Amino acid sequence: MNLLPQQCRAARGLLNWTQAQLAALAGVSRTTIKDFECHRHCLHRATEDLLVKALEKGGVRLLSADDEGPGVRLKSQI
Template identity: 40%
Template sequence: MSGSDEGEASGRSPNTMTPEQCRAGRALIDWSAGDLAAKVGLGEAMVRDFEGRRSDPSSGQVEALRSALSTAGVIFTDDGSAGVRLGRRGGDEGTRLDSLTTENDR
């Protein structure tokens, strides 16, 4: 189950996510279903229903969830079986405004 409007014959394309990957990705970054839902502007019930295989959301909704998890550092794998792992979290946010000086202004 990776979205009701998936067009690929196999049912999965490289940009889809299984309910299990969603749940495991959230666990890796310590997000609740509500945290993930809030990041993408969807309802918490939609996330819970997707992860519990009680609904089949559109591929756009699944991709929005996947994108939010990816941005937070979750890496989706498919090396024989679909999975997730944690990559770099947070990334470089740059120099904070109160730390700017003429030396680091370059």
């Protein structure tokens, strides 16, 4: 999965997480997340994997691009 900056911001919004909270849960620096979300740099594959795992563990599902484009949704709590 190629995580996009917009997906990262949207996922944090759905989870009501700050950049610092995501950084702590993923084991990366807040600056890494800030710079990624502001399009200052791309993520290394290993860092991207850490972010995706933390966001998914938190309860979101990252959707890959299709006819409507990439997205984020909350996982069902059922």
